[in-house]
Amino acid sequence: MADEKFSVKQYVKKTKLWKSIFRHDFMDTPRTRLQRVFGNVFLHLHPVRTSKDAIRVTYTWGLGGLSFFLFLILTVTGILLMFYYRPASILAYQDIKDLSFAVTLGQLLRNMHRWSAHLMVVVVILHMVRVFLTGAYKPPREYNWVVGVLLLVMTLFLSYTGYLLPWDQLALWAVTVGAQMAANSPLLGNEGPFRLPFITPFNDARFGLIGGTVINDATLIRFYVLHCIAVPFIFCVFVCVHLWRVRKDSFSKQTGEKVDVWPHLVSREFLGTLLTMVILFVWSMVMNAPLEGQANLNVTPNPSKAPWYFLGLQELLVYFDPWIAGVVLPTLIIIGLMAIPYVDINPKGVGYWPKMKWKRLGWLPVWVPEERPFAVTVFMLGVIMWFVLIFIGTYCRGPNWEWYMPGEPWSYRRLTKLTLKNIPNLWGSLILVSYFLFGSPIPKKVKEWLSTKMGSKAPALVSAALHIGLGMVMAVALFVPLLTAADADFPMRSRYTTLFEALGRSINSPVVSWMYHLVQQFGPAVGYAIIIPMVGLIGLCLGGVGIVFAKFKDRLYEALGPIKYAMVIALLLMMTGVLGKIVLRLLFGVKYLISLPVFNFNI
């Protein structure tokens, strides 16, 4: 009796009830560790053992698991919120107010739901960046990357549909901005270019999205169902595939000795979830989710901003028509992202972060990764552009989408009037064609043919001539209309007969204004004597840029083959084209390069 103490715990553990639930003991033996993972439905997605290097936090930062955990938090808080929220326009706003004022812990719950949603969008994007930089999308993991991109789209869509539910001014007009982009889809949108003949405001893409022609109760219930059931269901299915694939394709890092998942990986995951909960709790207790006045279709707030993750696209509306900024570009981004594993034939870089080095590009020192300079640079350029545009849309845009420095007080009394002119269609087309021709490589066969026909120096010379020629064409095609074309808005909407005068006298076209004042001050002879060589110089510089990349382009072509190369270079040129268009707008006051109002088609 003295050597065996009676313990409740030991007694319970020996009962049939206990044994029916827990089929393993709790000793710390390798067998138990295996059973804990293998025998548990929630944990058995994990392997029993994994490599020691794989579980190091600094490899993945736990972003994928964090995304999943945030999804769980959102589901739980969302379900709890559903007990008090009614999706009708006359009830929704009041229910949100009730949650904030009358329901126990309602404000906390609402805040947690909102902030974990924002956090999930950030974490999901960071997870994608991590997977890219560690090369974990390369074969055999391409399909999982595509599933991941789909999950990203679903995350954004979930966030967008949820945004409408509070039914306040912020919600209503943010969704209106997004719905208007749908109306501008090519072919299927009522206000987009090349609208199909059977498309009307009563059956276009926008109508299907919001269930009507204006945002009202039909939209609210539709978004509610999408947000709470339809998309989460599909999301779960895809998450299952995603996690399954991580296991089946084996985790991207498999170096070092193996350790048991229980406890080493599981404990880290659990700590991560705890830390996230703490952060979310503090955030939710300190900062309230925004709620503006009740939704009112008659009054539009100025400015009306889309949710932050779409503000980048809304900012692009300054430089592009809605069908490009809101439909084409996002579609290309998604397709481009999905295509990455299929066009990236470089097998290097899987399982570790890229090592960065300082190199020289011509004479310019650049900080590039050693092993995948092109892929990493292009991808990160895209990511940085995305976030810079969001930053500008959030902090630098005020009423009427005018420019305000961050922190500058907004004024509704500003009288800025921008003078923006279109380049005549022919010249604009010339600029675009020559720009895209910059991407053309010189295939090996052509180079060989040139060498045999015209000597060994010929390929390099031809390449140089091609690029300089294209650069000159671009520069000429831009400056000639700026200097000589007639102003199509004269006399009804412009007081000047030429583009040169109209833009030269404006406040938003620094380059043309400078040229105009040059000619005014020193007379046309001297003025043009300075301007024309300057144009030539610009053409040479553009050509020079092409020459610098010529060798790389040719190598890329040889490596990828024509189809993949065309895809990659087209997407790359479109991405840098966005930057180019921004420059054209800000420095030259150019609105459209090609404008065909009849088809609603403007670039």
Next chain:
Amino acid sequence: MGGWLLSNLRYLFPNVLYEPTLSFKAGKPEDYPLGISEKWKKTQRVWIVRKADGFYCFWARCTHLGCTPNWFDAENRFKCPCHGSNFNKDGDVIAGPAPKPLWRCAIKRADDGQLLIDKARLENRPGQREQGDFFLTFKSA
């Protein structure tokens, strides 16, 4: 499978709408003199404009902050009393802080020959607003 998905898609496009109709009949086109008519400004918040070759219709709402401008025949412009925005006959901003031209409503002829204005559909882009559903050709005899 494909059929099921397509029928789902059709299911999601409603056949009836619970939206207030923003369209109204504005009388016979012959009854309108050339120029800007303020007949419907108070009740429907629109101006009907007749030119030699047809009709268009403005939504009487300043694009600055939503006040109702007034038409001044002698100065040939709309002037908004709130912050001084001026618009010409085409709706373009010629003075003041308004950021965009005046919106035009869709206009067509109803079956009984009256003008049918639809305020739910608006357009203000030069090039778009002078054609399609936003300009009704009507030759003055």
Next chain:
Amino acid sequence: MRRLLFVFFTALLAALFVVAMWQDTNREWTGYQRRFFKTLASDERRNVPGGIRQVIVKDLNRVDRCTTCHVAIDKPQLALAEEPFKAHPGKYLEWHPVEKFGCTVCHGGQGLATEVKAAHGDVPHWEEPLLRGSLVQASCRQCHGDLKAIETYAPTLVQGRQLFKAKGCYGCHAIKDFGQTVSQDLTEIGSKSYLLMEADFEMMEEPHHRIHWLMTKLRNPRTLNPGVRPEALPPGEEEVYPSAMPHFGLSPDDVDALTVYLLSLTASDLPASYVTHEPPEPTPVYASSVERGKAVFEKYGCAACHGLGGVGGRRNWNAGLGSEVPSLMYVKAYYGNDVERLKDLIRHGRQPVPRADATRPVPGLYMPTWKDRISEDDLDALVAYLLSLSDKLPQPPAAPAPASASATPSDQSTTPAASSP
């Protein structure tokens, strides 16, 4: 190490949860209620439930939680002397029982809120501010169409309406189809969204709400709309004149009264069972045509631009004749011989008003058309009144009898001697 972190974070999470629960159970209103309940005897306390108290007024689509803190508002026997435990003054709750009306339909504020600042509407994005003091009278008009009947209880509101007519506001503004369209329609000015007032808010001090906006505008319209001088404009842009709304020089009482009246002009549409309509005004009988004309002059608000009694003196930037709206005292001199021309001018108006400086924009104020508003009989009376205004002018000195004028230079030099009374 990990175990340590685990214990730390779990403890932290538990602590945060405790803090959140504590915050939730110790809201503002629990403090107020506790203070109040302490003053009650135990049997009194039994009859007053604690917790969030709300009044659901289904017909008005409102839920008011004001009684959560204002516990004794309808219990005068339990009320205390300090807010928020005072009882409602007067017999208003007898006439407007709380179950049928709630609180916010009269007092404004945010009924759904249970925090002081939010409940009083002193937070951004709530556009129904609490109507403090005499401002509460603005809500009476939602139901009481007959203001004369409630004049003892809503004196400021009635005074405001009288001032609106007397100062001639109808001359430029319309309320529900009556008045002019020179400036904005005021039918729903009391519920105008703050989003449409942003440009004006920039020019005023805090607080930025409708009450303050109306008061500032009435006190001095040009502070909210000072116009833009040519130097400050982008090149090629026209200058913008300051607000054409005249500065009426209203006293603070007048401003308050007019604010109350303007606040009462809302878009509220209450069920018919709540509303009593204004009885029709009896047609007045006038002693003379001039008196009738004076009534027409006042009814249509001519005084707003032409001054009370037609004295003139209102600024009209860049208008010919001294940048002012013309005075009507000299109407007889200009139109005494051709009354039909005067009538036509009133019927068709004069737009644009001729400019003093043709390079600057057209003046803001102009003579609108009245032919659809003033009937011909009223027009005749009005013209009679206008012609009679010249009688109020200072009389020219009486000329001496022609017989004594033997045209001696000394006599002639003394003629323009007598000064006018």
